[in-house]
Amino acid sequence: MKAIFKKEINAFFANTTGFLVLGMYWVINVLFLWFFNSDYNILNSGNANLVPFFELSAWIFIFLIPAICMKSFSEEQKSGTLELLYTKPITKLNLVLGKFFAALAITGIALLPSLLFVACIHFLVKNSYQVDFPAIFGSYLGLGLLTCSYIAISLLASAFSKNQILSFSIGAVLCLAAFFALEGISNIALFGSSIYAMEYLSLSFHYKSLSRGVIDTRNIVYFLSFTALFIAICIHRLQKTQGQ
Numbered sequence: 001m002k003a004i005f006k007k008e009i010n011a012f013f014a015n016t017t018g019f020l021v022l023g024m025y026w027v028i029n030v031l032f033l034w035f036f037n038s039d040y041n042i043l044n045s046g047n048a049n050l051v052p053f054f055e056l057s058a059w060i061f062i063f064l065i066p067a068i069c070m071k072s073f074s075e076e077q078k079s080g081t082l083e084l085l086y087t088k089p090i091t092k093l094n095l096v097l098g099k100f101f102a103a104l105a106i107t108g109i110a111l112l113p114s115l116l117f118v119a120c121i122h123f124l125v126k127n128s129y130q131v132d133f134p135a136i137f138g139s140y141l142g143l144g145l146l147t148c149s150y151i152a153i154s155l156l157a158s159a160f161s162k163n164q165i166l167s168f169s170i171g172a173v174l175c176l177a178a179f180f181a182l183e184g185i186s187n188i189a190l191f192g193s194s195i196y197a198m199e200y201l202s203l204s205f206h207y208k209s210l211s212r213g214v215i216d217t218r219n220i221v222y223f224l225s226f227t228a229l230f231i232a233i234c235i236h237r238l239q240k241t242q243g244q
Helices: 002-012 014-033 051-069 074-079 083-087 093-122 134-157 164-185 196-201 204-210 217-243
Strands: none
Touching: 002 074, 002 093, 014 051, 014 093, 051 093, 051 134, 051 164, 051 204, 074 083, 074 164, 093 217, 134 164, 134 204, 134 217, 164 204, 204 217
16 A cells, blocks of 8 residues: 555656646635635635635635546556556555545645645734634644545546546546535425435535534544545445456
8 A cells, every 4th residue: 555655646746737736726725815806815804714715625626636536547547557456465445545545645735835824814813812723623624534535536436437537527526516516405495494414415514514613523424434435436446347
């Protein structure tokens, strides 16, 4: 698994594409959070928190994570190296986890500069107690868990096709559906009221709960279970691919 992890990290940063993807993420963040007169502008929010950043990142990651993961299995299948990996003394679980943790590490690198936003807010307010640090911590935890879910979905999408663009498209659509679709459907009053059960199954419901600074173990268990489910499906897909 360690070898797979290093291989994925090196492959991502081996050319300018990786740096371009992360660079675009930060350009969008800086423009929308500090310069554009939008709902995400921190200076216009009037609150000493990073709620706009985490709301924006949750949406950007719907496309950023599939872009990071689209080559994971698609490129391996296209070049024929996936069959070569099957001959190595490595289990499907270790193969998937190696790629999973590599994508998680890359996303973590992308999030590191966001600590500068925390510092900026700290210096913008007169008293540090006005900064809602519990909410910020909860939001980082929520975004990390949401990232794990997105990565698991995107790896599965990459395992379904040899075409990277198709893998990216499938991953983005699935991430969007998991984050927003179920909550949107639940708000349609088909039976005279919203369907709470469907809303509860959406990623956005649990992400928003953690973003309020309330660390509820039920939300953590949900994200971990969701991630484990898609990793298991991805492993099953690889097993079927090997048998073909």
